[in-house]
Amino acid sequence: MRALIVDDERLARKELIKLLEDHPSIEVVGEAMNADEANEMVNELNPDLLFLDIQMPGKTGFQLLEELDAVPLVVFTTAYDEFALKAFEVNALDYLLKPIQPERLSETIAKLSEKERAKIAAVRGPEKKLGLNDQVFVKDGDRCWFVSLSNVRMFESDGNYIKVYFDNNRPMIHKSLNALDEKLDERAFFRASRKHIVNLSWVEGIEPWFNGGLMVKLRGGDKVEVSRRQAAKFKDMMSL
Amino acid sequence: MFGLLQIVSSTLASNTISPRRVIFLLYEASLCLIATHFFRFFLIKAKWFNLSLPKLIPGVIVSSCVMGVTVYFSRMPASLLLGLFDTAVAFDVRHILGLTSFYMLIFFWWSVLYFTYYYFERYNRSLKYETSVIEIELSNLKSQLNPHFIFNALNSIRALVDENPAKSKQAINQLSNILRSSLASDKKDLTSFNEELKTVKDYLGLESIRFEERLKTEFDIDPASQHFLVPPLMIQTLVENGIKHGISKLTAGGIIQVKTNVEKDRLKIHIRNSGHIVNGSRRSKNGLGLKNTAQRLKLIYSGAASFRIVNENDNFVLTEIIIPQTHNL
Numbered sequence: 001m002r003a004l005i006v007d008d009e010r011l012a013r014k015e016l017i018k019l020l021e022d023h024p025s026i027e028v029v030g031e032a033m034n035a036d037e038a039n040e041m042v043n044e045l046n047p048d049l050l051f052l053d054i055q056m057p058g059k060t061g062f063q064l065l066e067e068l069d070a071v072p073l074v075v076f077t078t079a080y081d082e083f084a085l086k087a088f089e090v091n092a093l094d095y096l097l098k099p100i101q102p103e104r105l106s107e108t109i110a111k112l113s114e115k116e117r118a119k120i121a122a123v124r125g126p127e128k129k130l131g132l133n134d135q136v137f138v139k140d141g142d143r144c145w146f147v148s149l150s151n152v153r154m155f156e157s158d159g160n161y162i163k164v165y166f167d168n169n170r171p172m173i174h175k176s177l178n179a180l181d182e183k184l185d186e187r188a189f190f191r192a193s194r195k196h197i198v199n200l201s202w203v204e205g206i207e208p209w210f211n212g213g214l215m216v217k218l219r220g221g222d223k224v225e226v227s228r229r230q231a232a233k234f235k236d237m238m239s240l
Numbered sequence: 241m242f243g244l245l246q247i248v249s250s251t252l253a254s255n256t257i258s259p260r261r262v263i264f265l266l267y268e269a270s271l272c273l274i275a276t277h278f279f280r281f282f283l284i285k286a287k288w289f290n291l292s293l294p295k296l297i298p299g300v301i302v303s304s305c306v307m308g309v310t311v312y313f314s315r316m317p318a319s320l321l322l323g324l325f326d327t328a329v330a331f332d333v334r335h336i337l338g339l340t341s342f343y344m345l346i347f348f349w350w351s352v353l354y355f356t357y358y359y360f361e362r363y364n365r366s367l368k369y370e371t372s373v374i375e376i377e378l379s380n381l382k383s384q385l386n387p388h389f390i391f392n393a394l395n396s397i398r399a400l401v402d403e404n405p406a407k408s409k410q411a412i413n414q415l416s417n418i419l420r421s422s423l424a425s426d427k428k429d430l431t432s433f434n435e436e437l438k439t440v441k442d443y444l445g446l447e448s449i450r451f452e453e454r455l456k457t458e459f460d461i462d463p464a465s466q467h468f469l470v471p472p473l474m475i476q477t478l479v480e481n482g483i484k485h486g487i488s489k490l491t492a493g494g495i496i497q498v499k500t501n502v503e504k505d506r507l508k509i510h511i512r513n514s515g516h517i518v519n520g521s522r523r524s525k526n527g528l529g530l531k532n533t534a535q536r537l538k539l540i541y542s543g544a545a546s547f548r549i550v551n552e553n554d555n556f557v558l559t560e561i562i563i564p565q566t567h568n569l
Contacts, residue, residue, distance in 0.1 A: 008488075009392075009395075009396065009450055009451070009452075010452060011395070011396045011399035011400060011403075011449065011450065011452075012392075012395055012396065012399065014399050014403070015395060015398055015399035018399070018402065033491075034491055055388075055488070057488060057489050057490055057491045058489075058491050079387075079388050079391035079392040079395060080387040080388040080390075080391045080392075081388060097391070098391055098392065098394075098395040099391065099394050099395040099398045100395075
């Protein structure tokens with residue numbers, strides 16, 4: 001696995017690299033000192049894994065993740081941060097406490113290898129578009145999630161935000177629906193109207209609607225109207 | 241207590257003592273006991289203890305009258321049974337008035353004693369409560385080492401063991417000094433300035449390992465400062481505050497400057513750090529830390545010390561404490 005280390009302290013990065021020497025499955029491809037540097041390196045190097053410190057000058061680790069489109073696997077590293085630890089425990093995110101214990105690191109890497117195998121088995125989306133196997137990071141107040149796009153039923157625009165529908169949660173992300181639409185794999189996600197993008201694998205039923213539009217029913221009960229303009233396109237896609 | 245008093249006084253009042261007389265006196269005593277007992281119950285129930293004196297005194301006088309009359313007439317059945325009853329004496333107005341006012345007086349004095357005792361106890365309790373509140377408050381306000389700092393320092397030291405063994409040894413000493421003064425600070429309210437300065441230097445030494453070229457430190461200490469006593473870990477906390485909210489937020493890092501100066505028996509401590517206080521971002525944890533410092537100074541020096549934190553200019557935050565000379569520990 002190709003890993004990027006993000007930490008503002010040189011010695012902390014050095015220590016982690018040293019510890020990772022015992023794990024040949026992890027290849028450290030880069031080191032970033034802050035969130036902006038990390039953002040560039042993620043886009044450039046496309047790592048499979050981030051070791052991410054939370055408190056850094058400028059932006060925090062959480063802010064970095066919110067800015068990224070597709071989020072690689074993430075292991076948080078922190079010395080002691082009550083608030084972050086609470087978030088980790090609630091959401092079962094993987095984290096390492098500094099100074100990092102070698103045994104704990106081995107456990108984490110074992111867990112990661114499992115996840116990675118599952119990911120490789122799935123087919124990767126073409127030309128860096130976000131497919132069903134990619135995950136995004138969503139933060140809403142104190143709660144945060146890594147959500148696999150296959151679990152997202154739909155996106156709904158709400159002012160400058162997008163509501164992400166998955167499980168029983170609808171957290172908001174600060175993005176425009178148009179920008180998101182461009183990044184999503186069009187074979188998996190469909191722009192139903194100005195307000196909605198739906199996950200095609202969640203579509204359960206389709207009914208004709210007013211003005212030549214369609215009403216799409218999703219598993220779980222949500223209903224989304226497809227505008228007339230998009231309806232023809234939708235029919236094309238859903239028919240063989 | 242009251243019953244005994246009653247018996248003794250009654251015994252003294254009447255010279256002749258017969259067994260019947262004693263039984264009657266015992267009965268009388270228990271009557272008074274019951275009366276005061278109910279009165280006490282009533283006092284608590286009606287919350288008379290919270291009344292002001294002008295309201296309380298008439299209340300007590302009236303109740304004493306009522307109890308006096310009640311006791312006088314409750315005596316009669318017993319004296320009838322015991323054969324001590326004398327109609328002429330019992331219904332003689334002068335006799336009634338005399339004995340009733342005797343009882344009234346007793347009840348009145350009982351009330352005075354009881355209220356005095358009660359207020360004294362209450363005052364005592366409130367004093368004890370107050371001192372314990374101040375003690376608890378002070379110990380809560382005492383600065384404690386930030387765990388985030390300790391674990392980050394340990395992490396840096398771990399990396400340093402390979403890179404620079406000599407420096408890592410020094411770092412371990414610095415960290416143990418800090419831990420020691422943190423443990424000692426739990427036991428005392430004040431420490432010598434030099435002691436605190438050493439802690440601050442050790443602290444900055446460790447943070448320099450972590451921040452490397454991003455942290456620069458400057459000291460400008462007035463030699464007269466060493467005669468002063470300061471609250472332990474207070475300067476350290478403020479320096480840490482400057483690093484946490486100033487330098488660690490700046491990608492390029494910055495400077496921490498500690499300067500002291502003694503003027504007219506007062507120690508002025510200036511801590512400058514790169515950064516800027518944005519109004520409103522000083523809420524939550526940090527705001528609490530600063531409030532604690534201010535509160536702690538107020539409790540220790542009862543208003544003679546001062547504390548402020550301001551933007552000195554666009555690039556520097558100034559934290560200032562002024563502490564008076566303390567002559568005894």
